[in-house]
Amino acid sequence: MHPSAHDRVRPLRWTGTALEVLDQRLLPDRCAYRRCTTAAKVAEAIAAMQVRGAPAIGIAAAYGVVLAVCQRFREAPQTWRQAIEADFERLARSRPTAVNLFWALERMRRVVLAAEGDPCPAALAEAERIHAEDVAANRRMGELGAEVIGDLSGILTHCNTGSLATGGFGTALGVIRTLWQRQPGFTVHATETRPWNQGARLTLWELEQDGIPAMLIADSAAAFLMRQERVQWVVVGADRIAANGDVANKIGTYALAVAARRHGVKLMVVAPTSTIDWNTPHGGLIPIEERDPAELLPAYYQREDSLAGAWNPVFDVTPADLISAIVTEKGVVRPGRDTLETLRD
Ligand code: MRU
Numbered sequence: 165m166h167p168s169a170h171d172r173v174r175p176l177r178w179t180g181t182a183l184e185v186l187d188q189r190l191l192p193d194r195c196a197y198r199r200c201t202t203a204a205k206v207a208e209a210i211a212a213m214q215v216r217g218a219p220a221i222g223i224a225a226a227y228g229v230v231l232a233v234c235q236r237f238r239e240a241p242q243t244w245r246q247a248i249e250a251d252f253e254r255l256a257r258s259r260p261t262a263v264n265l266f267w268a269l270e271r272m273r274r275v276v277l278a279a280e281g282d283p284c285p286a287a288l289a290e291a292e293r294i295h296a297e298d299v300a301a302n303r304r305m306g307e308l309g310a311e312v313i314g315d316l317s318g319i320l321t322h323c324n325t326g327s328l329a330t331g332g333f334g335t336a337l338g339v340i341r342t343l344w345q346r347q348p349g350f351t352v353h354a355t356e357t358r359p360w361n362q363g364a365r366l367t368l369w370e371l372e373q374d375g376i377p378a379m380l381i382a383d384s385a386a387a388f389l390m391r392q393e394r395v396q397w398v399v400v401g402a403d404r405i406a407a408n409g410d411v412a413n414k415i416g417t418y419a420l421a422v423a424a425r426r427h428g429v430k431l432m433v434v435a436p437t438s439t440i441d442w443n444t445p446h447g448g449l450i451p452i453e454e455r456d457p458a459e460l461l462p463a464y465y466q467r468e469d470s471l472a473g474a475w476n477p478v479f480d481v482t483p484a485d486l487i488s489a490i491v492t493e494k495g496v497v498r499p500g501r502d503t504l505e506t507l508r509d
Pocket of ligand 1: 216217218219262322323324325326329330334335336362400401402403413414415478
């Protein structure tokens with residue numbers, strides 16, 4: 165089967181003058197791209213979760229830098245270097261947890277500041293490299309992850325980690341795609357992923373585009389699913405991996421990890437090395453985004469005199485010792501047996 169047979173979705177399109185972002189807030193009902201012509205518009209699209217998923221956020225920010233650099237150089241060829249600092253800051257403020265954002269901005273900063281003359285072509289080339297490298301990493305992780313898993317009858321995934329969350333193909337969903345190409349017929353279970361419903365709205369949609377059947381479960385059904393021995397692996401992505409292997413990922417991942425350990429189910433984390441934050445020694449130091457309680461709280465309670473409130477952290481941290489395998493494009497690490505250091509350049 166052709167490797168692209170199960171990979172038809174692209175969340176980001178560069179047109180030459182703009183970044184088109186597939187508005188993921190509208191899916192699965194509507195498939196519409198929004199045109200971003202400035203870094204500020206890209207930052208807004210990230211903050212509003214029109215584009216989401218750690219690698220996709222990094223790639224979008226890289227194209228945001230391209231838009232900023234080209235505009236600033238056009239406006240002020242002598243002083244553009246000072247002017248783009250505001251754009252870098254604005255993009256960096258868009259979301260706090262996914263380290264791919266800061267990793268991509270740093271990579272862009274190095275290239276852009278080293279450019280002589282017009283920095284625009286070098287910036288675009290670097291953003292396109294970041295984008296292409298991500299798709300290649302996903303394909304490699306798909307192969308590596310599928311080899312580790314081997315035969316199975318059921319798998320559970322959380323949030324959306326597919327083409328929509330990356331440059332294309334996906335991290336955890338890339339492993340599921342690869343497994344499906346090799347040995348179709350197992351059951352893919354996807355959690356709803358409250359409160360934003362990435363699983364229900366996005367993962368099911370992506371899998372349907374690719375002809376892969378999926379079974380939706382409420383987040384709260386996961387432990388019971390495991391108890392019934394319907395899944396052998398839980399496969400998730402990551403937003404930031406600390407140097408000791410602790411993993412920040414979509415809220416609910418920690419609960420899945422605890423339930424998986426209780427039931428003898430294995431947990432695989434699939435993420436490119438751009439998701440590893442070597443400067444953060446352990447997961448307790450990872451900044452965890454808390455979004456507007458209104459995303460969680462029913463409208464009825466959003467009155468000034470209401471006694472009800474909501475706590476809305478959108479990521480949590482899973483300790484390394486609950487993880488069976490961390491799959492990156494540079495190899496597989498089994499926490500407890502080997503360390504992430506083996507992946508360092
Ligand atoms: O809030 P989101 O939708 O940006 O969160 C996305 C996730 O938590 C994904 O699991 C993670 O980014 C890995 S995706 C390749």
